[in-house]
Amino acid sequence: MFRLEDVRKHRAQGDSAFELQVPSLEIHPGEMIAVVGESGCGKSTLLDLLALVLRPTSSQVFRFTEPNTGHSVDAAALWAGGHEDALAHLRRAHMGYVLQTGGLLPFLDVRRNIELSARVSGREPVAVSELASQLGIDNCLDRMPAALSIGQRQRVAIARAVAHGPALVLADEPTAAVDKARGAQIMERLAMLARQQGTAVVVVTHDRPLVEPLVARGYGFAVSAISDELTVSVCRPLERWKAAS
Numbered sequence: 001m002f003r004l005e006d007v008r009k010h011r012a013q014g015d016s017a018f019e020l021q022v023p024s025l026e027i028h029p030g031e032m033i034a035v036v037g038e039s040g041c042g043k044s045t046l047l048d049l050l051a052l053v054l055r056p057t058s059s060q061v062f063r064f065t066e067p068n069t070g071h072s073v074d075a076a077a078l079w080a081g082g083h084e085d086a087l088a089h090l091r092r093a094h095m096g097y098v099l100q101t102g103g104l105l106p107f108l109d110v111r112r113n114i115e116l117s118a119r120v121s122g123r124e125p126v127a128v129s130e131l132a133s134q135l136g137i138d139n140c141l142d143r144m145p146a147a148l149s150i151g152q153r154q155r156v157a158i159a160r161a162v163a164h165g166p167a168l169v170l171a172d173e174p175t176a177a178v179d180k181a182r183g184a185q186i187m188e189r190l191a192m193l194a195r196q197q198g199t200a201v202v203v204v205t206h207d208r209p210l211v212e213p214l215v216a217r218g219y220g221f222a223v224s225a226i227s228d229e230l231t232v233s234v235c236r237p238l239e240r241w242k243a244a245s
């Protein structure tokens with residue numbers, strides 16, 4: 001779905017500068033990728049690059065392949081040509097993004113917030129009540145975001161990101177504001193999406209223990225270091241590792 005070779009993003013503010021270097025990264029349908037590292041090492045930067053909201057400074061290869069059609073798009077060329085509309089179309093059609101801050105619209109109730117991703121991409125939303133119940137927010141559907149706890153808002157943001165059936169779900173610290181048990185449930189739900197629907201899921205977390213139980217759930221696990229501080233862990237259902245070897 002994604003292929004990145006030697007992708008770099010330089011960020012500077014005042015006297016300090018930072019560069020994220022991604023030597024090589026492939027993301028396939030049905031994979032769950034955990035991006036793990038300390039604060040400030042570039043996790044959100046990587047996610048924003050994959051979400052096509054942040055322009056890479058340079059890249060050898062930055063391709064997105066539409067999973068249903070196999071149509072391959074040179075995202076780097078779209079950035080270079082200033083084709084923001086085409087990038088926005090790819091985002092709307094194929095991606096769901098769970099922002100670290102939740103990013104819910106304050107003037108829409110929870111149900112309408114969840115339905116939003118489907119509305120803007122012209123698709124039927126999945127069964128909202130069922131999705132809400134799986135995430136433990138079914139009693140919140142008629143409430144406004146301001147009347148929710150931070151953890152509830154984060155779960156609504158997850159529901160919204162997956163309600164239009166995207167091929168790729170990107171989640172920035174989706175378990176940051178919930179307790180350990182709920183965090184494990186959220187990871188489980190995201191893994192289920194990958195396993196049952198072939199969705200690729202990329203989760204940013206600084207909490208490695210939340211990712212490791214997936215191994216016991218039949219996921220193979222490969223960790224590759226992007227830098228001394230940032231690792232990308234590819235959790236692929238075991239049968240896929242076997243098929244690939």
Ligand SMILES: Nc1ncnc2c1ncn2[C@@H]1O[C@H](COP(=O)(O)OP(=O)(O)OP(=O)(O)O)[C@@H](O)[C@H]1O
Binds near residue numbers: 038042043206
């Ligand atoms: N808009 C920006 N302009 C300039 N530098 C930035 C910008 N956003 C982030 N940075 C810098 O880029 C580096 C990586 O930031 P990033 O947010 O990707 O890290 P992170 O690993 O997600 O951190 P955290 O876990 O704290 O969210 C940091 O040094 C940060 O200060």
